Amino acid sequence: MSREPENGERELSLSELAERSGTPPRTIRFYIARGLMDGPIKAGRGAIYSEEHLARLAEIKDWQSKGLTLTEVGRRLAGADRARPALGEPIGLFSYQIAPEVTVQVQANVSPWRLRQIQRVLRDAAILLSGEGEESFDDEDDR
Amino acid sequence: MAIGVNTDHKNGTFSIISSATGGEVKLSMQELMLTGTILPVGAVLRVRHVFRSGEDEPVEIIYAFGLPRDAALRRFRIIGDGFSVESELKPVEEAEKIYEKGIESGSLSSLARQYRDGVINLSVGNIRPGETVVVDLELIAGVELRDDGLRFRFPFTLAPTYHSQARSSGIGKGVGELELPPEFDNLVLPQWMKDAEGLHRIGFDLAVVIPQGVTEVGSPSHAIRFRHENDGHHRVVLAPEGDIPDRDLVLDVQTRVTGEESVGVTGGLMEDGRGHFALLIPSTLFRAGETRPARSSRLVFVVDRSGSMSGEPMIQARRAIEACLGTMAPGDQFGIVAFDDRIESLSESMLDGSQRSREMARNFLNMVDARGGTELAAGFMAAAKMLGAEGGDVMVLTDGQVSGTDAILATARSAGIRIHCLGIGSSSQDRFLTLLARETGGVSRFVTPRERVDLEAIELYASIGTPVASQIKVEAEGVDFAPAPPPTIFAGNPLVLFAESTGQTETVVHLAWKGADGQRKLDLPVSLSRRGEADAANTVRLLQGAQLITNLEAQGAKVGETRREQDRWQRMLSNLSLKYGLACQVTSLVAVVKRRGDQSAVIPKTMVVPVGMPGQTSFDAYFATFGSSQVDRSALFSMESSLRGYMMTSSPQISKSSDRDRLSRMDAVDDCLSVDAGHFALLREGSLFGLFSRQESDDPEPVDLLVQLAGQIEPDGGMPGGNSDERWIATALTLLAMLSEGHTAQAGVFRLHVARLLGFLRTATPPDAASPRRLFLEMVEAGTPPPFKDGLEKITVRGSAVLKEVQALERHWKIVEKSLVTRK
Structure with a gap:
């Protein structure tokens, strides 16, 4: 099925693309609909895809394995299309000001359940720092 | 978002208009309508999915839903303008190929494929612009059976689930996205809408056909209309014109109990001459004429404290355990494990039922609030370790919102413990929890958070403590029973037996079991009719098939299994699927409709039907949403999810509360949310929930007070008090309170509590025949307790149900005493 055109780039059918990438055709269509990758070079029966599609699918998988959802992958890819940063991808951070002079940063890509745990700890810390809790650092110094 | 329906006169179709924008809401699925028949041992259902494309190019629409318990897809019909085509059952790979080929040639194609955890993707591709396509899907489902009826559940939404490698994010206001790792075979999950108002409409119209008669049908989830039809059938219809997909449909069908030991038989003979029938044997039959000997119990409560349990489910779970502890005798042993993605235990080893350990339990439970992920297997493994070689029972209180349930089931089997499940939630994880209990020999119940979870827990606890039969053997000549x-x-909990016979009309089923009094046996004559029962026989056959398939699917993941064993499992599953004509994890349903004008040049635009966040599940527990990376201090302190969750669920209404009503309650929440140090102190002490339960008990219902009283029963079966006199009076009044609400030592949710209170009074009452106390006890034991005129609320100190005020107690005893004298 695959042909070797003059420019050396292999052309792939949807099923070949699916097989080589390990991504089912329906999922590939879903990615195209969501704007994560371009449609085929030539549509219709015997639609043609390229090595670039294959590379894009690998890239999506890679982002997914790093814990990003498709929406987040889409944002990264949109950024990557403009210019590939040499420094690697930036990590998003949440900033929590837990006291007037204290700011804590948490990586934004943690799972919600982990984030909730972190927030609990920060909340406790904020209470301690504000002196509103029953215990305060002063008490410990007195001991 | 408010919605209006607009009749489009040009096309004669309906479209949905957003009141906010006035524009048409582009829905890929317009409507989901459930019809079918609920039978004594299961249901045959048809789900009508109406897809309409609002796009100007062909679309492929994917709808994801979860299977009910013991369910399998049978077939579907895809219907449109000038066509109606039925699906074929094919092995998964073949079905996928047929579907893809259909899509590629521009034909209307549809595929229903089942993935792990019983989640289905229904894909319909190449729907043309403006076209309406209906997929009418038939499925077979089991029901939750009780001695006096059944509970039917159907999922109108899919719960987001926890998996340690799942990716999730909030992608805009109130929209969440969740994706599972590669081992879930590219299952497409929907986006979850915090507000389901703008989504497709749902409705239902079901027949209830129970030969022995129906006394009542109710729903804790939806407003229903219920009526008797001429032919002895009943019909249950959604009362409003439509509803939103944010929770399961739950129907309770109470059946007429024709006699303590009546056995229900459904089925008949098929046209091929073979017989198919199901026997429904109430548990009362097994214990007829038996007196239950006392036995001490060893039970570990495993509480899900994952974020999705926040709010009312957590409060109720906590209250439920406290009430269960009220039935503990000194010889009983218990433990408590709380899990999210970490495990916390009350103690390392089992505790006795003493007052001290129960006090420890109460303090521990007060500290337990809902937070992280759901590592269910780790939870019950910790319980198994605590039970050790001596064994015992585990009661899991969870919403069951987890993925990868096959692996959890495999772990459960290897643990060698009996797991009983109390499911809490408005979205169906019923399939999984049913299997978890069944695979380990336990019992499973699933309640909605709008119901009394605590009462259901006490009821389940009482059942667990009363096994009525074991080593059950069933035989009949020329009859095969499956599953075992x-x-x-x-x-x-009744016993259900599915049977296939060689075709005799008269059969005697020999039943043998080990009861509390020793070996027992019973012969049950079964006669099958030859005429007009072919449909009933086939339905029973399908229900049996669906259950066998579900059971075998649950065996899919085995610990340390080889490739060959896996292949064998797949072959067995495939054979079952073909035998019964039902789809499963290794077979799918597919249909392709070739039409004039099919264009192969266009790739359809793939869209996924969004679903509503299940009613009581906290959106924020799954989907972290932050508008900006700079979160201000007040947001950090927001207790929104748990507070809102609580206030929203405290509504006693069954139907959806009106918006105005909801808004006023939201205001009440916001008042509570005004941030001050007092609230933080409460939060830190873990008594935030205490604050609300106090508020709530300002106007408590009798049953609330009973739950609280039950939680205070001391290990010797008596109520607390300053001296033996006070204790006696408090116990007598508590007993009277329970009896007056209809609970006895034999029946009612509080039957174990009544038995224990009675036990205490028997040993603590002086033998002097003339004393009023002896007289009181005799009257109670004779089943004619003195009237309890004053009512329950009067014996309790307002709002706290603590029997502390000695003077008040004595005053009330005096009243009871007086009535004893007058009776005499």
Whole structure:
């Protein structure tokens, strides 16, 4: 099925693309609909895809394995299309000001359940720092 | 978002208009309508999915839903303008190929494929612009059976689930996205809408056909209309014109109990001459004429404290355990494990039922609030370790919102413990929890958070403590029974047997079991009719098939299994699927409709039907949403999810509360949310929930007070008090309170509590025949307790139900005493 055109780039059918990438055709269509990758070079029966599609699918998988959802992958890819940063991808951070002079940063890509745990700890810390809790650092110094 | 329906006169179709924008809401699926028949041992259902494309190019629409318990897809019909085509059952790979080929040639194609955890993707591709396509899907489902009826559940939404490698994010206001790792075979999950108002409409119209008669049908989830039809059938219809997909449909069908030991038989003979029937044997039959000997219990409560349990489910779970502890005798042993993605235990080893350990339990439970992920297997493994070689029972209180349930089931089997499940939630994880209990020999119940979870827990606890039969054997000449009967039957839970016979009309089923009094046996004559029962026989056959398939699917993941074993499992599953004509994990349903004008040049635009966040599940527990990376201090302190969750669920209404009503309650929440140090102190002490339960008990219902009283029963069966006199009076009044609400030592949710209170009074009452106390006890034991005129609320100190005020107690005893004298 695959042909070797003059420019050396292999052309792939949807099923070949699916097989080589390990991504089912329906999922590939879903990615195209969501704007994560371009449609085929030539549509219709015997639609043609390229090595670039294959590379894009690998890239999506890679982002997914790093814990990003498709929406987040889409944002990264949109950024990557403009210019590939040499420094690697930036990590998003949440900033929590837990006291007037204290700011804590948490990586934004943690799972919600982990984030909730972190927030609990920060909340406790904020209470301690504000002196509103029953215990305060002063008490410990007195001991 | 408010919605209006607009009749489009040009096309004669309906479209949905957003009141906010006035524009048409582009829905890929317009409507989901459930019809079908609920039978004594299961249901045959048809789900009508109406897809309409609002796009100007062909679309492929994917709808994801979860299977009910013991369910399998049978077939579907895809219907449109000028066509109606039925699906074919094919092995998964073949079905996928047929579907893809259909899509590629521009034909309307549809595929229903089942993935792990019983989640289905229904894909319909190449729907043309403006076209309406209906997929009418038939499925077979089981029901939750009780001695006096059944509970039917159907999922109108899919719960987001926890998996340690799942990716999730909030992608805009109130929209969440969740994706599972590669081992879930590219299952497409929907986006979750915090507000389901703008989504497709749902409705239902079901027949209830129970030969022995129906006394009542109710729904804790939806407003229903219920009526008797001429032919003895009943019909249950959604009362409003439509509803939103944010929770399961739950129907309770109470059946007429024709006699303590009546056995229900459904089925008949098929046209091929073979017989198919199901026997429904109430648990009361097994214990007829038996007196239950006392036995001490060893039970570990495993509480899900994952974020999705926040709010009312957590409060109720906590209250439920406290009430269960009220039935503990000194010889009983218990433990408590709380899990999210970490495990916390009350103690390393089992505790006795003493007052001290129960006090420890109460303090521990007060500290337990909902937070992280759901590592269920780790939870019950910790319980198994605590039970050790001596064994015992585990009661899991969870919403069951997890993925990868096959692996959890495999772990459960290897743990060698009996797991009983109390599911809490408005979206169906019923399939999984049913399997978890069944695979380990336990009992499973699933309640919605709008119901009394605590009462259901006490009821389940009482059942667990009363196994009525074990080592069950069933035989009949020329009859095969499958699946095999469970290892143990518990009080309140009937035994269901599915049978296939060689075609005789008269059969005697020999039943043998080990009861509390020793070996027992019973012969049950079964006669099948030859005429007009072919449909009933086929339905029973399908229900049997669906259950066998579900059971085998649950065996899919085995610990340390080889490739060959896996292949064998797949072959067995495939054979079952073909035998019964039902789809499963290795077979799918597919249909392709070739039409004039099919264009192969266009790739359809793939869209996924969004679903509503299940009613009581906290959106924020799954989907972290932050508008900006700079979160201000007040947001950090927001307790929104748990507070809102609580206030929203405290509504006693069954139907959806009106918006105005909801808004006023939101205001009440916001008042509570005004941030001050007092609230933080409460939060830190873990008594935030205490604050609300106090508020709530300003106007408590009798049953609330009973739950609280039950939680205070001391290990010797008596109520607390300053001296033996006070204790006696407090116990007598508590007993009277329970009896006056209809609970006895034999029946009612509080039957174990009543038995224990009675036990205490028997040993603590002086033998002097003339004393009023002896007289009181005799009257109670004779089943004619003195009237309890004053009512329950009067014996309790307002709002706290603590029997502390000695003077008040004595005053009330005096009143009871007086009535004893007058009776005499």
